[in-house]
Amino acid sequence: MTTNMKYKTKPLDCWQWGKELRLEAYQEFLKGHEEGKLMVLGCAATPYGMLAGLGDFVFLAGEPYGASVAADPPFSIPCMETYEAKGYSRDMCGYMRNFLGSMFLDKYYFTGGSFPKFDFAWSVRHCPAGHPKWHQIVSEYQDIPMNYIDDETMLAVDGDPEHRIDYVAGQYLDTIEWMEKVTGRTYDDEKGIEAMRTYFRNESLWGEICLLNGAIPAPLDIKSMFALMPISMLRRHEKIATDFLTTLRDEMKDRIANEIAAVATERYRMCMLTPPPWSFLKVFRYLETFGVVFVGTYVYLINSGEVKFLLDEGEAVPATVPEERPGWPEMKNREDLCRTIARWRAEHPFQSHLDIRKKEYIIIYNHWHGNAYLLLMNRGCVPMTTSMYDFQRDMQAHGIPVAMFEGNFADCRDIDETGVLDRLEAFLEGQGIQKLPSL
Template identity: 35%
Template sequence: MEQKYKTAPLRCWNKAKDIRMNIYQEIAEAKEKGKLLIGGGAESLIAIPSGFEHAMLVGEPYGAAIAYVYRENPELYMQIVEAAEHAGYPRDLCAYMRDYLGSLLLNKYIFGGPFPHLDFCLQAGFCDTHSKWYQIVSEIEKIPYFSLDLVPFDWEIAGESEKTKQLKRDYIVSQIHEAIEWMEKTSGRTFDDEKFIQGVMNECDSTSVWAKICIANRAIPAPLDEKTILSLYVLAVIGRPRQDVADFYKECLAEVEERVANEIAACPYETARIITDSQPPWFALDFFRLFESYGVVSVGAHYSFALSGGWEYDPVEKTWNAARTPRERGIEIKTRDDAAKVLADWWLSTGTVCRGVRHSGAGKIQRIMDMVDKWHVDGVVLHLNRGCEGTSMGQMEIMQALQKRGTPVMTFEGNHADPREYDEQRTFARIQSFMETMDLKQIYEFKKEK
């Protein structure tokens, strides 16, 4: 008989949903309330516009929301994605981008009403497609566009010199100042340095605390499952410089630590633990529940841990801990330049998704191995994601490295935001076969969520 753990819903769950919907409502109402409305990517320095009264439509989570619509309204989803394809954007591009462009071209905001038309776009050269994404938006909308050239640090295993790191810091700081001056000139509005400083501090707080939440999930039983994590991490993706998001994560951490202390589990059975890689198919998250029917809990992913988390490398232990915030390190932020330096260093030093996209190889393998060890992982599931060339980079090398160390690995093909490239029956069959190879029996009957 399998051990059954206590479970309970998260008390902060509804607050997380409310914050997310409030952000999308603010986007819809920004223009009528006299705010700037800015478009840009999740991986960009979204704290930069904090010096203005503004709302920001962050593209990737918006694309994920469109993909999720397929579950309830497949006809609407097809209208959106086909609008992008009819305009000449092929299926081998970023699926988030295609969903976003289809919504723009149809003039349909997925949360109701017309697409909220932007004042300008502020983006970063993070991955190949995203560098062009907002250039296309600016051309369609006939609005100004500014792109930062963000060059990430190498993975720590590469031994990058301090001289090169400082050159990268200085390069990004200079671009932050240039972006602020450009936004002031473009908008005709004055930038508030105090608000910018607070936005940078909030970003550091949000991402550091999110890393602590992820670390708390090392506990057995895990207090959070990945399906829940995917609903929580998104707040930092769309709003990490916001005060309400920074405050929420502190509240969430306290509750998660309370769950750990009282052995309150995310799932009633935990006979094995897995992690995943790349974004999930947002329209088909039921596969997590199939794993759980075998007592297998997915405790996280490099993607969700890293895109929203601030991580600090420990060269002695060769592991990653929650990054210490400027406040925790005794760093004062008094001026615009101080804030720009902190923001540039924070993005470079604590972000690991950017390195997985630009510098994969041995560094990401080391990080995945670290997660396997520290989160007590029994197997790894790799989503061979046709919709994201960045996060799928180097996955076969990761698979080989895991197999070499004896960690069971399962792969499945799909697309995080295009259901036409995901075969659910085939994926479920692969999961069932994977469970057999791990000698795991189904504990209860799996039923798809409606």
């Protein structure tokens, strides 16, 4: 029998451990209050490690929960219909609609039991899709306090950045006092500092893991990356996440050294900018039958991890943790902690302006040895879709083939699966990529 296998392949040795750690993060909400832990709502980009200064806590980031719900249409559709029946608009954030619908139904996705009751909501402003307004609805519905940080202080803006960093650091200090007031707990500076050190380390590790996928063949496919990414997104402050991510990184290096591929028939490498349509992840497995491997997506390179883009050199390298960066002081107290977080957020790639982001897209594409970009015109996140055609033109001006489709990352009702597959097959045919013969 003729085989199409080109590279060796095998499952990740740490795969089962990763699945267990991911599920643990969500199951903690079943017993959080019983164990005396604070239960806090926020967004995934929040520097939530600093909550450790209040003691043990469980943090639920709304986006990965909304994505998990979206990936299961029989659960997701009733959630969104319940949300819409309350009079809220269908053109709002798709994650928000799944999350709020789950809350209104009083059904927690991972158990089928009651939706968790939070002690408070706290986050950074983060996203112009309206995350604070999302959490305000939760705050009013559950009658819990909320507090938000206004932190869009990109250093790419002209002028002295120090006053902007001072402004944000002051908000974090005020937030600590607010947390002490609403919880009745005393903030322990050292515990907050230590948890944020772990948080920074794990962000760097996940960024390094993503960069390792520039190897040929790619040691990890994007669907597996999506499955493991919540460990970095939800457990960045935990030492066990450091242990897992270190193990995963080392296994990636071993796979690279031994040319062990995620997709044995790899012959065409595609990159993304955004999250995928979560209800349609099978598209990645289907395209593997063409020898296509998706090597990464920009958003989770810098929204579960951190890398350093060297714009002049055209390179992306693993990020150094803040206290090891030249000129950054050691964190010794809450003032140091808050200023470090403010400066780190300001210099993080997530804060890049669009012109700089265009350069980053090209850099990571080259690093991943991409053959094409796949862009999603996402009905579920209007800000994410802003400038997408501009990005497309810029990529094409750099000679990068671009495929594009319309859909919704969190609403299965807004994606034409057959139409998307037809469009992608036509694109690949234009690139000279045909479906591989069956094994």
